[in-house]
Structure formats: structure tokens, C-alpha cells
Amino acid sequence: MSTLTDPRAVAETVTDPELPMLTLADLGVLRDVRTEDDGTVVVTITPTYSGCPAMGVMRADLVHALHRAGFADVDVRTVLSPPWSTDWISDEGRAKLAAGGIAPPGRATKHTGPIPLSLGRTMRTATCPVCGSADTEELSEFSGTACKALRRCRTCREPFEHVKEI
Amino acid sequence: MAHEETVYDALDHAHGGEGQWAFGTGFDDPLAGVDTTIPDGVDAADLGAYCLMLGDDALVLCQRLTEWATRAPELEEEVAIANCGLDLLGQARLLLARAGTCCVLGRSREHATDSIPDEDALAYFRDVDEFANHHLAEADGGDFAQTMVRLLVASTHRLALVAKLRESRDPVVSAIAAKGVPELTYHRDHAARWVLRLGDGTPESHRRAQVAVDAVWPLTADLFTATDVELRLVAQGVAVDPADTRDEVRDVLTMVVERATLTVPAWPADRPSPGRAGEHTDELAPLLATLQGLAREHPAATW
């Protein structure tokens, strides 16, 4: 076993299937990696959204990467609580998103009691990842994947995606 | 040495080559590794029945929303509706999987083969009278206005419920609820903005939005009366009494409809939900036929 690399380092190289510029660690989806006494590597991940269709692929990619690194017994477990938040995306992950043309999220709002209704235009802001302008508008709170909104830059007119706060 | 070049090979590899993922669900237990011990003093059959109620509301409404795929008025809206459906599908999967851990499988196991996970057996192999969703979820979608008014009512009700369910004594239900809160917040805001836009829009959009409100309102009669299962689980700290969501739901809906320059209809008298008791309208069977047809015809299909 001493010739093997640290399983955490291996797990931290696995990328997100839908945001391939990010590792699962950058995204905050990789919650824990530990080795049990019998040598089993236990990896804990958490879904971004309830319906995240990529969980199966993430699980398989983690198992695959660890097998290739020589870890024969790998157990990937799900944890649901506390729920994933975009606040868990690392600073490095945010920089990678922006470099990949996707505006990173701002701070998520948390409510413990009843959730207030928001009827106006959303107050969220995002900087255009193409030209850097702050003058951007939201086209839709939903985009190609559950975690993104669709925006447009009023300066360079380019549309872009924005990881929406959750 | 097997070649594992693509993500699909990796999936197959990870699941021992059984490839049981025909319906997009079977390859991944959404509760894998989650502690599903039933809390002390909680009746498993009641907890399972409760998860089916909340899960079926999400599953059936998801199916209604996906009927807009390829037919929505604009591409952005099609994507938005599909995303709302996907969130609900995820919530349904978690809740049905939780129901499976409580062993409330009804007659589904008489039809489903052993290799089909409980979650899929519950979704695809229960009959109409075993579904516990409110009529609100199964009602025909109608036009776009009706779809948005129904989404507004359903998401307002569900959000009020799951916001309180975050305190559930069942840690699995509590975790599922906490994940649902931000998702449903987006759904409700989206539907509310559409109702404003339609109600306060052209004479035709205003007319249609009012028709939609008038059509959906009577369905709220079913939302606020607890079943016996819910009352027992409320006493155990697991469930929320739906009556405790009534004021919040009515306040939010009234505010949106008034702001949309529409007329708020009289609230219907509360009644026990027929849907919760397995009594459904004629609209559910065709929906389930679409949802379940492939799985029933080819129960071991893979691709």
C-alpha cells in the first residue's frame, strides 16, 4: 500500500461531467475521502440539485480513477445534509468558471423561516466573462443545466451562462 | 484488461456490467450511503406512505411539465419548464427511495422483477389507485397560462410544506426537504412572474390567465386537510400538518393574483384529498400509461 498515492489526491483530480473545467473538489461536491482499516477507500459526495443527473457519472468516474490508481475497494457514498450551496465553490473554482466563459455565483441567500416571494427582476449581478462589463441582464433563471441561469451582456451583446446562487 | 475509455463504459464497470439503467434511474441509488435507519418511535409504514404522498405529487407534476418539451412558446421557457420538472423528479426519486427503505411497496413488487430497484418499482409498477398525489398534480396542463398558474399553486404549497419539513425528526425527510427549498423557491418565483406578465399583459393573455386561475383554484380544496397518516406523523415530529400551510399559501397566491390584476376567486371549502386516498380523476391513467409504458413493456431493457 505504501506505493499508492493519497486517495484524496486522486479523488480531487476527478472533474465534473457538466462543468469539466472544475474538479468535484472545486465544486464542493466532494465532501470527504478516507481510508478504512481494511483498506477500503470511502468517498463521500453530495448532489448539487435533487435531480442532478450527473451523480451516477460522478460516482463511476471516482471509482474508475481510484481503481486506476490501484485502490481496489472503493465505496462512494451520498450525503444529503447539509444541502450543497454554491457558496461551497472554491475561489479557484470560481476563477476556472470565469476563465471557461461561465460567470461564477454570488453569495447565496439563506432563509430559516418562510421564504419570501421575489416578483421583480432579480437583483443578482454577474460580470460578463467575455468583456468584463458589469452591465449584464438575466434572460432566464434556467439554462442548459439545473445549476445555471442565462444572461446577456449589454456591452458586448454576448449571451453567457451564470452559475446561479443556491 | 477492460477498456474503459468512455464515461458509459465507466458506468457499466461501476455497476458490474448489469447495465440496469434503462429508465435513466436504475443505475444509481439516490440514497446510496445515506443512513436510512427509521427513527425511534416512528412507524415505518406511516413514514413510507408519507414519502409516497410527497413523492407522487412531485413525480406526477414532473410528468405534466415534461409534456411541454418541444412545445413551449419559446426555447428559454422550454428549458425553464424542463428544469423545474427535473428538480421535481429528483425530489420524487429521493422520496420514493426513502419509501422503499420503509418497505411500502404495495402491489408494485408483483409486477417488477427483482433486479428493479424499489424506487423504480414504485414509479413504474404501481397502479393508478396506489398513487397518492393530489388532483392538483395530475390535472391536465391546459394552455400555457394554466400550466403557470398550476405551477404557482403547486410550488407555493410545496415550498411552504418543505420549508417546515426541514425540522422533521426523520433525518432523511429533513435533508430532502432542505434540498428542495431553494429549488422550489426558483419555481415559485418563475411561475409568479409569468402569472404577473400574463395577467397584466394583453387582453387575451389576461383573459386566459383568469380562466386558468378559475380552473385551478377549486383544486386547492384538497391541499390542507391532513390524512390519518399525517396526523400520526405530526404527533411524532416527522410530518407537517398541511393545515399549517394554509394561511401562507393563500396569502402568497392572493398577492400574486391581485398584483396580476386578476380576480381572486372564492376559496373552496377544504375537503379530505381524494388523491391521497388513491381516488383519482380520469386524467391520471393516461399520464401513467406514458410514464410507465416503456418500463412495463421492457422491464429489463438496457441501452
Ligand SMILES: [Zn+2]
Ligand atoms: Zn460582455
